[in-house]
Amino acid sequence: xxxxxxxxxxxxxxxxxxxxxxxxxxxxxxxxxxxxxxxxxxxxxxxxxxxxxxxxxxxxxxxxxxxxxxxxxxxxxxxxxxxxxxxxxxxxxxxxxxxxxxxxxxxxxxxxx
Amino acid sequence: xxxxxxxxxxxxxxxxxxxxxxxxxxxxxxxxxxxxxxxxxxxxxxxxxxxxxxxxxxxxxxxxxxxxxxxxxxxxxxxxxxxxxxxxxxxxxxxxxxxxxxxxxxxx
Numbered sequence: 001x002x003x004x005x006x007x008x009x010x011x012x013x014x015x016x017x018x019x020x021x022x023x024x025x026x027x028x029x030x031x032x033x034x035x036x037x038x039x040x041x042x043x044x045x046x047x048x049x050x051x052x053x054x055x056x057x058x059x060x061x062x063x064x065x066x067x068x069x070x071x072x073x074x075x076x077x078x079x080x081x082x083x084x085x086x087x088x089x090x091x092x093x094x095x096x097x098x099x100x101x102x103x104x105x106x107x108x109x110x111x112x113x
Numbered sequence: 114x115x116x117x118x119x120x121x122x123x124x125x126x127x128x129x130x131x132x133x134x135x136x137x138x139x140x141x142x143x144x145x146x147x148x149x150x151x152x153x154x155x156x157x158x159x160x161x162x163x164x165x166x167x168x169x170x171x172x173x174x175x176x177x178x179x180x181x182x183x184x185x186x187x188x189x190x191x192x193x194x195x196x197x198x199x200x201x202x203x204x205x206x207x208x209x210x211x212x213x214x215x216x217x218x219x220x221x
């Protein structure tokens with residue numbers, strides 16, 4: 001069974017530039033999560049989708065971050081414009097449904113200069 | 114105070130030692146997760162438990178719901194166990210709140 005795929009694995013940009021990350025969850029998984037993990041900290045949930053609807057985006061900085069899952073499968077997370085403090089690993093995870101085990105992708109390491 | 118607290122933050126052990134990592138939480142949960150993260154960022158789910166005890170190979174996880182406490186034990190530790198171990202508590206909607214992680218280094 002293929003795992004959660006993410007791309008790119010690494011990205012370096014300058015502040016005020018835009019960046020987008022892509023996630024392909026495990027086939028059949030209804031729930032998709034985007035997390036931000038700053039160095040030395042545990043991951044923080046940015047947004048949770050159930051199929052193509054948003055369940056929780058309370059910690060998403062909506063002035064600069066956006067995410068979509070239009071067809072209820074793949075998802076993209078965008079930052080526009082990026083700030084230095086956005087440097088982090090962005091993790092995507094998926095689960096079969098609410099409350100079931102989450103499977104994590106390899107993450108995208110973003111460096112903002 | 115964080116909702117999920119882990120201790121210790123850093124742990125160094127010699128190969129073969131018995132290791133315990135603790136996790137305390139202050140919110141109501143539907144399940145508690147133990148995760149392993151290696152350098153490079155990838156996270157692997159080790160356990161998901163809501164009561165009692167689970168065992169997988171040399172890893173054992175326990176949870177005490179009344180005391181809001183969980184422990185992860187590693188028996189006969191090995192250098193390949195070196196990683197960050199993260200405790201996370203989940204709600205019925207699947208949202209996870211993570212601890213800050215415990216950095217484990219096992220020396221040969």
